[in-house]
Amino acid sequence: MGALEGILEEIKVCDKCCNVYPKYAEVIDPREKACIKFRVFEDWLPKRVRTLFIAESPPWARQRYFYNECMEDGLRAGLLRLLKIRDLKTFKERGNFLIDAVKCRFNKRGMHIPRRVIYTCSRSYLRKEIDALRPERIFLLGKTALIGLQAAFRDSSLGKYKNVIESCGAELNVSGYDVIIGLYPSDQNRRYYYEMRKAFGKLTEGRESGP
Helix, strand or coil, X not given: CCXXXXXXXXXXXXXXXXXXXXXXXHHEECCCCHHHHCCHHHHCCCCCCCEEEEECCCCCCCCCCCCCCCCCCHHHHHHHHHHCCCCHHHHHHCCEEEEECCCCEECCCCCCCCHHHHHHHHHHHHHHHHHHHCXXXXXXXXXXXXXXXXXXXXXXXXXXXXXXXXHCCCEEEECCEEEEEECCCXXXXXXXXXXXXXXXXXXXXXXXXXX
């Protein structure tokens, strides 16, 4: 784990957003980070991260989470379907790993996660996580992930990408990392399934698809 242990300790006790932005305190739950509770880095981190997926934040419901196999999860179902993978065990075996741009559970109530919250969390932890994981490539799952990576790498060419639908499938190099912009694989985005499939196809272009 190395450097990741220190990062996880910081994430575990972090409540910056509740203190800096008190008006969001009722919709942010900093008490128990899902990545800590479900031992994500201990149990699901592959020896070599080929593709690091970045999503938005854990669901507000405390037991729902991408890595909690005991509960249904829309993100897990949509992502595994697009990858043509049946379960998290295969997901890990193929060198995949997923983290969130925002570590706390956020009750969106039909709204987007505020940029201030994304900036605060991503500037604190996302760049550290990426540099510790050293993935071969990064795949962004939606707008929050894009904003988070823009915040983590402020001087990069990522800043010119504003619309994830129009940018879906775009590839670029960010500080030595190969980045692909994609959409969040939810039911509400199913009308963009063709665009999503095209973006996911870039994961295997010129590369072996097996472990």
